[in-house]
Amino acid sequence: MKILILCDMFPPAFGPRMGYLCKYMKRAGWEPVVVTERIDDNTFSFLKGETSVTYVNFFRSKRKILHKLEWICVFILDFFFHYKDKKMAKVASRLLEKGTYAGILCSSYRAFPLPAARYVAEKHHLPLVIDLRDIIEQYASNEYIAHNFHTFSWLDKKITAAFRHKLLRDRNNALRKADMVTTISPWHVEKLKAYNPNTELVYNGYDPELFYPEQHRTAQFVITYTGRLISLATRDPRLLFEAVSRLDREKLIDPDKFRIQWYVDSESKAIIMQAATAYPVARYMDFFNYIPASEIPGVLNRSSILLQLANTFASDGPKGFMTTKLFESMAVEKPLLCVKSDESYLEAAIRKTRSGLAARTAEEAYRFILYHYRFWQDNGYTYIDTNKKEVEYFSRKKQTEQFMRIFTRLNSK
Known part of the structure; x- marks a missing residue:
């Protein structure tokens, strides 16, 4: 099967879940095709392998001051007009028009690019699986926000509250339209079932080809x-x-x-x-x-x-x-x-x-x-x-088999 994967980062900076999924999907004869935001982080670059990846660039300036201004402009455009999702949806649609796909998988830790995935799945009449690696409700405070707004404290609180409301609204609207939702812990499953009863547990895990026991005597x-x-x-x-x-x-x-x-x-x-x-x-x-x-x-x-x-x-x-x-x-x-x-x-x-x-x-x-x-x-x-x-049980290979079973079920309906 050929699967279109929309995700917020690939190769991932801190969440290698989709990278390992592509590795073992290709081993099983499936064809994952990825659309993601361009991010300058090569922590897991080895996971890209031969996976077809299209990078969407939202930020072009390398100069610190111009990059910050660019970030503010993109944030405002995205907050009010879904700028990033619309741009990613256009790229994804062009790919979908060129081939036959069995479904769309969207992986995120907040909300982007869930609206894009929801739009292209409806437009092209394809099954949509949403994978949430993290959710806003799991955090003790506002740690899910990658950048502080650095305004007045009272204004920061208002911006944060509005931002949280938007993220949850976008996420939950997409969840309700998904054919299946996957997430990383039993607590997450129970939380997300309120928005989509078809929620399944797929833990994070380890790659058995990389992580296995070796015995070393050490001086310390x-x-x-x-x-x-x-x-x-x-x-x-x-x-x-x-x-x-x-x-x-x-x-x-x-x-x-x-x-x-x-x-x-x-x-x-x-x-x-x-x-x-x-x-x-x-x-x-x-x-x-x-x-x-x-x-x-x-x-x-x-x-x-x-x-x-x-x-x-x-x-x-x-x-x-x-x-x-x-x-x-x-x-x-x-x-x-x-x-x-x-x-x-x-x-x-x-x-x-x-x-x-x-x-x-x-x-x-x-x-x-x-x-x-x-x-x-x-x-x-x-x-x-x-x-x-x-x-x-937590092997990445076994978790890939879970995802493949999900898409096989959805395509047999």
Whole structure:
């Protein structure tokens, strides 16, 4: 089958879901064709492969001041007139007129390009599947907004409220017209079923060809985190800092042998350092820039504990986060430490796969780290006996099979 994929980014900067989908669709003999916004990020460029991709360029200026003015103009045009969706719909329509397609898949983390997908699906009478990797309601505050508006505080609040209303309206209108909706966690499924009862769970996952266990003896015990921190309300490392400061206080660890390594951007580093100010742990921490996605399996396999950051599920807090990094960590069979436990689906997944601990208290984190540190002292490496059958369920190959079954069903009606 030939499937047209409309998505907000490809190759994706932080959400490689569509990239892996195209990889395994092509392996199965399907033909994915992608239309996406041009974004200068090559984190997952290796995933493009031989996939046919048409990039829509909304921003042309490279000069900082002109680019900012251009961004403001595009934002205003898009807010009032759906400028970006209309432009993408024209590109998608030209492709659809040149060939026979079995359906349209649209993947987004907010709303763009859902209106474009809805329009071209109706125009060309094709099944529409909407895939939501994230939704606005999952965030503790306004972390879903990529850029601050930087006006007066009272005006910022009004703009944010109007922007949120528009995003939800556009998203929900598209959801109601979709033949099927897919999303990433049980919480997301229940939330989106209010707009479309045909909502199915397709987790994030790991590529089994890239993420598999390797055993390396290391000179240092390393706790590793790769990714972003949006805010402490969403991802809170302070239980880790409390546990490590106790280990230090009891002289069970020393900085020469015990390291916490962060592969993060500058904004995330600032959040981490702010959270660490109350704890004497700075001498245990190393910061590195992002690394190419192709290097991440090696970094994970040379680590002693893999860190996941979360926070307790709450009505005014984060909800339903189950990131790609979680499943990649499970696949390499290194002890996984989640702080702070969401006390919900994330904790349940870690328990079911036997991949580590979702710590609710600093005491739990302390005991978990100490146990694996002592194992490392005796053996030079760490290991955890996961439930391999449960971990394999999160393979990107199996998730691609889910998507293909959906389109096969829709085309058999």
